[in-house]
Amino acid sequence: MIYAKTEFVNLFNNFPLDLEFGGKLFNIKTAYQTYGKLNSECSNVILVCHALTGNAHAAGILAEKESDPDNAFDLLSKYSEMSCGRPGWWDGIIGPGKALDTNKYFIVCPNILGSCYGTTGPASIDRETSKVYGSSFPVISIKDIVKVQRELFTSLGINRIYAAIGGSMGGMQVLEWSLLYPDFIECIIPVATAIKNTAWAIALNLAAKRAICQDPVFNNGNYTVQPEKGLELARIIAMISYRSDISYNAKFDRLFQNGLNYDSPEFNKKINDNSVFAIQSYLNYQGEKIVKRFDANSYLAITNAIDLFDLTRGRGDTRTVLSSIGTRTLCVGVSSDVLYPPSELRTTAQMIPGAIYKEITSPFGHDSFLIEFEQLNKMLTDFLI
Numbered sequence: 001m002i003y004a005k006t007e008f009v010n011l012f013n014n015f016p017l018d019l020e021f022g023g024k025l026f027n028i029k030t031a032y033q034t035y036g037k038l039n040s041e042c043s044n045v046i047l048v049c050h051a052l053t054g055n056a057h058a059a060g061i062l063a064e065k066e067s068d069p070d071n072a073f074d075l076l077s078k079y080s081e082m083s084c085g086r087p088g089w090w091d092g093i094i095g096p097g098k099a100l101d102t103n104k105y106f107i108v109c110p111n112i113l114g115s116c117y118g119t120t121g122p123a124s125i126d127r128e129t130s131k132v133y134g135s136s137f138p139v140i141s142i143k144d145i146v147k148v149q150r151e152l153f154t155s156l157g158i159n160r161i162y163a164a165i166g167g168s169m170g171g172m173q174v175l176e177w178s179l180l181y182p183d184f185i186e187c188i189i190p191v192a193t194a195i196k197n198t199a200w201a202i203a204l205n206l207a208a209k210r211a212i213c214q215d216p217v218f219n220n221g222n223y224t225v226q227p228e229k230g231l232e233l234a235r236i237i238a239m240i241s242y243r244s245d246i247s248y249n250a251k252f253d254r255l256f257q258n259g260l261n262y263d264s265p266e267f268n269k270k271i272n273d274n275s276v277f278a279i280q281s282y283l284n285y286q287g288e289k290i291v292k293r294f295d296a297n298s299y300l301a302i303t304n305a306i307d308l309f310d311l312t313r314g315r316g317d318t319r320t321v322l323s324s325i326g327t328r329t330l331c332v333g334v335s336s337d338v339l340y341p342p343s344e345l346r347t348t349a350q351m352i353p354g355a356i357y358k359e360i361t362s363p364f365g366h367d368s369f370l371i372e373f374e375q376l377n378k379m380l381t382d383f384l385i
């Protein structure tokens with residue numbers, strides 16, 4: 001069993017990060033975890049990039065309770081309490097004998113800029129003003145996130161990475177790596193992702209973002225308690241897009257929660273509370289869970305970065321841009337993904353020289369990259385040298 005521990009480093013102390021959409025950020029704290037050992041040639045580094053509400057805890061079990069005093073809500077501490085004894089989100093593919101074999105590779109998983117698990121984000125205290133950033137946190141992009149990761153490697157004395165892999169928004173970071181730092185990276189594995197956020201995905205994010213912004217305590221982003229109702233609803237909206245009709249219908253059918261039936265005395269109250277059906281109970285639970293561990297402004301900042309993502313921006317037309325990718329590439333789509341349909345990633349792979357396309361066959365939709373470990377292990381093992 002791997003015992004995981006979050007490390008921290010302060011970056012951009014002597015010069016700022018010039019943000020893609022304007023403004024500068026100094027003093028960026030970055031949280032990260034590592035698994036395995038760096039070899040003497042520095043040829044075994046794999047970067048793992050997380051998705052929207054993910055974090056640096058990709059594998060193993062946290063060795064101890066963690067905390068981030070620079071975050072106004074100390075969400076790292078809340079996460080570490082909730083995840084006590086639970087493995088990291090990609091533990092199914094990271095570890096001895098797994099595709100990202102820790103006996104062979106040195107795995108680095110940073111928490112992204114804008115998040116709330118130890119890396120600087122809207123809930124962090126701005127060291128220049130000693131106040132929480134809140135609504136003053138600047139607009140960030142996937143490119144900015146990747147530049148912070150690059151700086152993290154410099155601080156770790158790492159001058160090249162063998163591979164970068166990530167699902168969903170993690171896959172966007174991976175794609176950006178291939179073009180921003182082509183000489184630094186050998187291969188990329190974008191999973192369940194897209195080269196630009198589509199109108200469909202932007203529409204889904206709009207519904208989630210408006211839910212947050214319309215919460216009575218949101219206060220234009222300058223809240224002192226989390227806008228929980230809004231964040232809950234945002235998560236529920238997102239969770240629908242993370243699965244598929246087939247998986248929800250198969251798992252929940254029209255079942256009632258906890259043996260409730262039409263004659264139960266509490267039936268009328270529950271139907272009005274939207275908690276009669278098992279699927280309602282499941283989504284309500286997912287909503288309640290996120291508010292215990294995530295920051296609403298981080299949700300907004302990161303979904304903005306996702307919406308703004310367009311790998312081709314400023315680089316040319318899609319074919320020209322994709323054909324300029326020189327890294328070895330494995331694109332992994334998911335057969336039932338309604339958020340980033342597999343056809344888009346298959347087309348992307350066709351335009352990247354030498355790229356391989358593989359598809360996870362699963363009813364679990366977009367979330368399959370967090371569930372279908374057997375298929376992923378096989379695909380990754382075949383691709384990584």
Ligand code: COA
Pocket residue numbers: 051052053168169242257278279281282283285367370371
């Ligand atoms: N009522 C209430 N809760 C229910 C329920 C019901 N009818 N049915 C299941 N649950 C609970 C489970 O007890 C479980 O609780 P826990 O997380 O506290 O252990 C939780 O719902 C998850 O169950 P489920 O989604 O069925 O698990 P899974 O194995 O299919 O999926 C994950 C695992 C990690 C993918 C999933 O839990 C998850 O977190 N999904 C969201 C991940 C995400 O952010 N994806 C976006 C990527 S961009």
